[in-house]
Amino acid sequence: MMIIAHISDTHLDGSERALARARRVMRYLRGCAIDLILVSGDLADHGEISEYEQVKAELVADVPVLMLPGNHDKRSAYRSVLLGTDGDAPINQLHRVGGVLFALCDSTIPGRDDGALAPETLEWLRGVLAEADAPVVVGLHHHPIRLHNPLVDGIGLGNADEFAAILQRAQGVVAVLCGHAHAAAAGSFAGRPLLAAPGVVSTTRLPWTTTDALTWANTADLTDPPGVMFHVLDDDGTLTTHVRTAPE
Ligand SMILES: [Fe+2]
Numbered sequence: 001m002m003i004i005a006h007i008s009d010t011h012l013d014g015s016e017r018a019l020a021r022a023r024r025v026m027r028y029l030r031g032c033a034i035d036l037i038l039v040s041g042d043l044a045d046h047g048e049i050s051e052y053e054q055v056k057a058e059l060v061a062d063v064p065v066l067m068l069p070g071n072h073d074k075r076s077a078y079r080s081v082l083l084g085t086d087g088d089a090p091i092n093q094l095h096r097v098g099g100v101l102f103a104l105c106d107s108t109i110p111g112r113d114d115g116a117l118a119p120e121t122l123e124w125l126r127g128v129l130a131e132a133d134a135p136v137v138v139g140l141h142h143h144p145i146r147l148h149n150p151l152v153d154g155i156g157l158g159n160a161d162e163f164a165a166i167l168q169r170a171q172g173v174v175a176v177l178c179g180h181a182h183a184a185a186a187g188s189f190a191g192r193p194l195l196a197a198p199g200v201v202s203t204t205r206l207p208w209t210t211t212d213a214l215t216w217a218n219t220a221d222l223t224d225p226p227g228v229m230f231h232v233l234d235d236d237g238t239l240t241t242h243v244r245t246a247p248e
């Protein structure tokens, strides 16, 4: 059994507010008996070097902290500070933690808020899944299914059909984990559990919870406490997810 703590969208930008919320979540997680932490993108708000230095300093724990990029991240600065590499190629990473493989895909399109898996990322994922010798958790920033929130659905993963085709042919994929929506949400994708982590920095309001006409200016609820998902992955591949908010 493995416990994956899943957080997302810290949007660290040097502000006290974003920093306080990230620290609140990390303080909570450091007190939990978990096997790893996955941060599913939008680590930084503007993709600045100084923001990644904050990511590197704050998103740390005694267990592995895996991260992947979102639409607010910039590949070159991300690579430079967090990976010690150059260039702006998609940041696709394979990690092995406690007998589980984490295939983390870069779903960003530089300069845009919606997402897609680039041809080289699809090829990389195909190869990883073909050679996998352990259960695989696939992570990416953009949600590949409709979440029924019109604003968020307008900037989802564009080529979800190509992504689904790869997963459907693969053995061993136990879950698909994403962020971006700033909303704890559960669904299924390509026959696998699909979980979107809550946003650390804010929560998106849902159309049916308010009579306001939601716009990008008012969709973020800044008062909701930052949330965490705990995915319990059993040895038989069953995934059970719990959601909590980080206490002050
Ligand atoms: Fe975000």
Ligand SMILES: [Fe+2]
Pocket (backbone or CB within 6 Å): 041, 042, 070, 071, 072, 141, 179, 180, 181
């Ligand atoms: Fe995002």
